[in-house]
Amino acid sequence: MRGILFAFLGGAFITLQGVANARISQGIGTWQAAALTQFTGFVAALIVMLILRDFKRQGFKKVKPLYLSAGAYAAVIIFSNVTAIQHIGVTLTVALVIIAQLALTFLMDHYGWFGLQKKRMGLPQFFGIAMMIAGVVILKF
Amino acid sequence: MISGLLLALLAGSLVSLQNIFNNKVNIHVGSWTTTTLVLGLGFAASFTLGLVFEGSAMFALHHLKLWFCFSGLIGVGVVTCMVQGINRLGPTFAVSISMCAQLGFALLFDSMGWLGLEKVDFTFKQLIGVLVVVCGIIVFKVGGREKRTANEQGLVG
Known part of the structure; x- marks a missing residue:
């Protein structure tokens, strides 16, 4: 039960984050908003990390640089997300972000890219993506 | 409108890549170290791109409100x-x-x-x-x- 509450709140925070970023962008600009909010998050996460002593330096050597660099994508993610919210609204943006996310994860799983364990595509997944796209079409037209 | 749709799809695609890569980092260094690294890099990248596209306007924060600083x-x-x-x-x-x-x-x-x-x-x-x-x-x-x-x-x- 608490798991459901956490996951639900997590989703609420993700949407709130997008909307707050869009509002901050109106005030100070999109790149500024992305830099400012991530700086605050970085400082907070750093403090939590130091308090919990959750730091394993040796682990870094075992991870490929490509994987370590993923954080940098957030600049483009926030810029795109904010611009999309301003152009097409929150609901449509969130729906499309989710569809792209699931579809690409699905492809990566299917082909076993980036060393992922291969999982064959199933009919329910095709059907699920088709339904999501149908939902977006209903939302928009 | 089309650009809004495409940007949302781009954001979602990058989110899925980021999730998978961050997961691999997470296994070796733990979740808070990963979060710190991810947000630190995100800040560095946003700041750099902001400087490239806007130059000194990056520092012109005229309509800054206090809550903007805590939104992160x-x-x-x-x-x-x-x-x-x-x-x-x-x-x-x-x-x-x-x-x-x-x-x-x-x-x-x-x-x-x-x-x-x-x-x-x-x-x-x-x-x-x-x-x-x-x-x-x-x-x-x-x-x-x-x-x-x-x-x-x-x-x-």
Whole structure:
């Protein structure tokens, strides 16, 4: 039960984050908003990390640089997300972000890219993506 | 409008790549070290791109409000909730619930026009659209996949 509450709140925070970023962008600009909010998050996460002593330096050597660099994508993610919210609204943006996310994860799983364990595509997944796209079409037209 | 659609799809694609790569980092260095690294790099990249595209305008924060500076803490809430949710429910159910909640709150924000958003009037059509997307997410996530063959299970990953 608490798991459901956490996951639900997590989703609420993700949407709130997008909307707050869009509002901050109106005030100070999109790149500024992305830099400012991530700086605050970085400082907070750093403090939590130091308090919990959750730091394993040796682990870094075992991870490929490509994987370590993923954080940098957030600049483009926030810029795109904010611009999309301003152009097409929150609901449509969130729906499309989710569809792209699931579809690409699905492809990566299917082909076993980036060393992922291969999982064959199933009919329910095709059907699920088709339904999501149908939902977006209903939302928009 | 088309550019809005394409940008949303781009954001979603990058999110899925980021999730997979961050997961690999997470296994070796732990979740808070990963979060710190990810947000630190995100800041560095945003700041650099901002300087490239806007130059010194990057520092012109005329309409800065105090709460802007604390908004980044929402990200810490996201990580905490998702890590707890996934630990208790497993990734499939936790992520499904989170995605449905994201859509529900998105509709709420659009309908209310909170935080200076352009208000999109709530219509029955929108509710149906969101419910169809939610059903799609559930079918996608909960619907079984074909079992991996013994060969693949043994050799891959």
